[in-house]
Amino acid sequence: MPQASSISVLVVDDQLTMRALIRNALQQIGFKDVREAPDGEEALKSLLAKPANLVISDFNMPKMDGLALLRAVRSHPPIRQTAFVMLTGRADRELVQRAVQFGVNNYCVKPFTVQGLKEKIEQVFGQLT
C-alpha cells in the first residue's frame, strides 16, 4: 500500500483555479509533493527535469494539450510509466477513448469530489495510506 505522502504529483491545467482546486483536493487526500504546470509543454519540461509518480492533466490546453503530453510521456523511457490521470468533461467520451489508446491510466470527470479523485488515484496505485 503506497503512501500518499511519498507519491509526487504534477498537476497540469491552464486554469489557475483548477490547479488550485486539484492541489487542494490532493492535499486533503494526503499528498505532500505536488507541483503544477500551466500546459503540456511546461509539464513535459518539469517531468524531464524531475520525474513525478503521477500526472493529473486537463485535456484542453494551449500550446500542447493533454493527449500530446500523454503521448510524449509514454514515448520517453525514463518517465514512460508515469501514472497518468486525465481530467475530462462529460462530453469528452471520444477523447477518453483516444486517451485509452495512448495508455491513459484513468480519467476523472469534472466536477469531481475529493473522494472521487481519491478513488480514481487508488484505482491506479492501490489503496493509499
Add this chain to the structure above:
Amino acid sequence: MDELEAIKVTFFQECEELLADLEGGLLAMQEGVGDIETVNAVFRAVHSIKGGAGAFGLEPLVRFAHVFETLLDAVRSGEVPNTVDLAAVMLRASDVLADHVSAARGLGDVDMAASAAMADELKAWTDPSAAPPPAAVAAETVDAPPPAPVAADPDALDDDDLGFDFQPMTISIDAQAADAELIPTNVWTVSIRPKSDLYRKANETALLLRELSRLGPIVATMDDSALPTLEFLDAEAAYVTWSVRVETDDGEEAIREVFEFVDGDCELDIVRGEAPVEAALANLLSAIEPPAPQAAVQAAPEPVAEPAPVASAPEPVAEAPPPVVAAAPAAVAAAPAAAAPAKVTQADVPGPGQSVIRVDPERIDRLIDLVGELVINQAMLAQRVGEYGIAPSSNLAMGLDELEQLTREIQDSVMAIRAQPVKSVFQRMPRLVREVANMTGKQARLVMDGENTEVDKTVIERLSDPITHMLRNAIDHGLESPEERRAAGKNPEGVVRLAALHRSGRIVIEVQDDGKGINRERVFSIAVKKGLISPDVQLTDEEIDNLIFLPGFSTADKISDVSGRGVGMDVVKRSVQALGGRISITSRPGLGSTFTLSLPLTLAVLDGMVVDVAGETLVVPLAAIVESLRPKAEEVRPLGPVGSVLAVRDSFVPLIDVGLALGYRNTSPSPTEGVVLLVEGEDGSRAALVADAIHGQRQVVIKSLEQNYQQVEGVAAATILGDGRVALILDVDAVINLRRRESPRPTEPSLIAAE
C-alpha cells in the same frame, strides 16, 4: 473551507481574463479571422469558465456556459460554419455570460428572460433544422430536459459515467523508480558563467576546469556567442561561458567545492542528468508534432534514450540555435522550429503563477512615495553642496551627479512597475459599443489601437469615464442611422476608432467616428439660444465644435439616456482638467469627428517651473507654460480701472499678478520689473502670469493638499523643494478663472464664455 473561498476569488479573477480572451477572440472572428487557433481559444475560455463554475456549483452560470460551449464545440468541429454573423451572436452571448459571472459573484443580476432567449438563440444555431428562428424556440425549450446535467452529485461520478467500459490501468511505483534509473545518476551538467570579478581577482576558468576533471571525465563546451567584435570589446568584461558534462560518483557537493573560491564571482548551475532539458524536449516535441497519432506512438524511435552527445548540447543561456542531438536526424530541422514559437509566446504571456508576481498595490504605492522622498532628498543634498561652493568638477559633485542620474533611473523604473497597459480599460469598451449601438439602432464597429500603451495606474483608473462618454457621444451623436449612412453612400456600419498613444510625455486617447460630423449651425444656434454666447460673436469652426463642452450645453433635442446618462460633456471636461488633462473635439462635416483627450502619464510627479512671488516659492506646471519673457513697458497696456493686458506679438493677453491673485500682496508691482510666464489654460485661453523671478525647471513630487490639509483655491497641490521647504503648485486654470470672476468687466464676455 477558507481555502476554497480563496480559490473562488481566484476563479473570479481568472474569469475576468477568460471573458476578455473570449471577447477578443470573438471580435477577431467577427473581423473574419477564422483559424482553428482562435476558435479553440474561444472554446477554451467558455469551457474553463464552465469547468470552474461546476466546481463551485454555480448552476445558472454552468447551464448557460454549457449551451455556449456546445455551440462552440460544433463550430470547432466544423458542424456549424464559422461566420461573421455567428460571431456577432456569440459576442452578445459573451455579454450574457459576463452577466452570469457577475451574478455568481454577487455583483448584479442576470435578466433571466434575456438569458433564456440568448440560450435558445445559441441552440438554434446547433440545430437549425429542428428549431424555428430564435424567438419561437423559447416555448419548446422550456420542457426540454436541462442540457447535460452537470453533476453536483458525487454518486454520479463512477466509472460508467461516460458510458463505456474502462479499466483503469494500474501502475507500480517501484516500476517507475526502476525506469528512473535510466537517468544516469553520476552524470552532471555544470554551467559556469563567470563574472568579470572572477578574472579581476586573478582566478582563471582553466584552473576550475582542471579541478573539475579530477572528479571524473569531463567534456567542456565553451560558448563565445556573447563575445563582441574587437572594437566593442571591453577588455575587463567576461563574455565567455562554459557548459561542462562531468561524470563523477562524488556528488553535487564535490562539484560545488571546486567553485568554493569563486563563490559569488561566477554564476553556477549544477544539474543532475545527461542532456539539458531543452534538447530532450525538442526531440519529444518533434516526435509528437506530426498529426498521425498512432504512428507517432509506435514509430517514435525513443529518440532520447540514445546517449546524447552532451558535448554539443546547447548551453541554455546561449543565443545560438541549439545544435540538436545527432541521434534523431529527422528531428533536427523541426525541433528548433517547434520549440522557438512557444518560447516567444511564453515571454509575451507568462503563464499564470509562473513568472508573474502578484504584489499588493499598496506596497508599490509606498515604494513610489519613498522614491519620491529620495528624489527630494537628493535634490536637497545637491543644493547644499552648491551652497558650500564646491567645484562642479570635484569628486563630490561628480558623485552627486551620478547619484542624481541613479535616482532618476530608480524613479523611472519604479513608476514603470505601476504602469499598466490601457488594455484593461479598453477591453470593456467593445461591449459598451454594442450596447449603445443596440440602444440607438445604429450599426457600429469598434476598432482599437494602441491597447498596450502604458500609463501609471493612478491615471488608468480615471480613463474609463471619459472614454465611456466619448464613445457614447460618438455613436449617439456622431454616427448616422444605417439608412442615413446608406443614403450618404457610406457603409451602413459606422466605424468608431479608439486609440491610445504617447505624445510628448502625455498619454493621448482619441475617439474618432466616421459619422456626419458636428452640425455647426445647430450647435451655434443652441449655444445662442441657451444664452451661452452672444449671437454676434465670430467663432472659428473649431471654437464652435468645442462649444459642446460648455456647461449646460446638450445638442440632443430630447436628452437621450445614452449619451450623457445625465452627465454632459462639460462635466467630463471638468473631471479631465482636474487631472491635468485636456479634451477637445475636431470635426469635418460629413466625414466624422475626433475627440482628443490627453492626460499626464502619471499623477505622482510633475515637471514644473520654480518661481518666486512676493517672497514665496511656487511651482508652475511646465505643461501649461508656453513661454517666459521680460515685458517691455510699451507692451503693457492698461485695461479698465485695475486690469492690464500684455501685447504678445499680434494679440493681447490679460496680465495676472500671481501674488495678487493668491492674496500674497495687495498691490502689484510693475510687470516690467518681474518675469512674465505666458500660460495656456486647459481650455486654450491664455494669460500672462507675473512672477518676481524664475529659479528654473525641476521635476517635483506631488503631495496632495487635500490629503494633508484642505483644498485651496488657485493651488493644485504642494511639493517639497530641494532645500526642504514646502512649495505650492499653482493651478493655472484656477488662477485664470479667479481673475475672471474678480474683474468687474471682462474684456470679451462672449468669447470668455465660449472658451
